[in-house]
Amino acid sequence: MACGGILVALDTTDVAVAKGWARATRDSVAGLKLGLEFFNANGPTGVAEIASLGAPVFLDFKFHDIPNTVAGAVRAVAPLKPMILNLHASGGAAMMRAARDAARDSAARLGAAPPKLIGVTVLTSLGDADLAEVGQPDGASDQVRRLAALTQACRLDGVVCSPHEIVVLRRDLGPDFLLVTPGVRPAWSAAGDQKRVMEPRQAVEAGADYLVIGRPITGAADPAEAARRIAAEITGVPA
């Protein structure tokens, strides 16, 4: 698919702050991403409150556990009707297949479309030296390709990857496999703890479907303006 746009990462414990960011960016983004920080503070009620604003939601919960537990977690979040839900591909094939079946079964029971279920390959905060420390001396790109191929073999919908892996994964996995990429940094913002970063326009040109962007927007003095500016960089149309 062509780039679907920005998913803004609402990384906060405060529902009012998250709502403020969601409202400020609504005209420039494709959806909202809620992760562990928000969910652990506010639970399903908080997620439902954000979802009620009407934008599609990516639940970035990065499940990683035994298959039975992950399937149960997928069933538990199904009523929140996320557009995208993820898990760690390194949890293995049985875990991913159990999650996929749980997502389809619970969506059918709810009469809803199943979420796009995607695998996290390697966190964009990890460089090759960090991976070597945890027993993966082959480096990020090999590990990402291995996990993305496994994710596709398990018939999930796509992966989360760094912008630097997009070109190779697009070639490996074809045009229909969803590539969602964090680690996106406009030239005018700080990298923070992200290591494998790229500018928004380059990531889109490489073939990303969605760009997950947090702090360059939510940490900006004017989040609405920052989101507009990044959206304009992506489309090439001035804000």
Ligand code: C5P
């Ligand atoms: O603030 P920043 O733009 O770095 O936010 C990126 C978001 O993407 C964070 O919410 C982070 O949890 C998430 N993420 C990531 N790397 C992954 C998967 C998700 O940075 N591999």
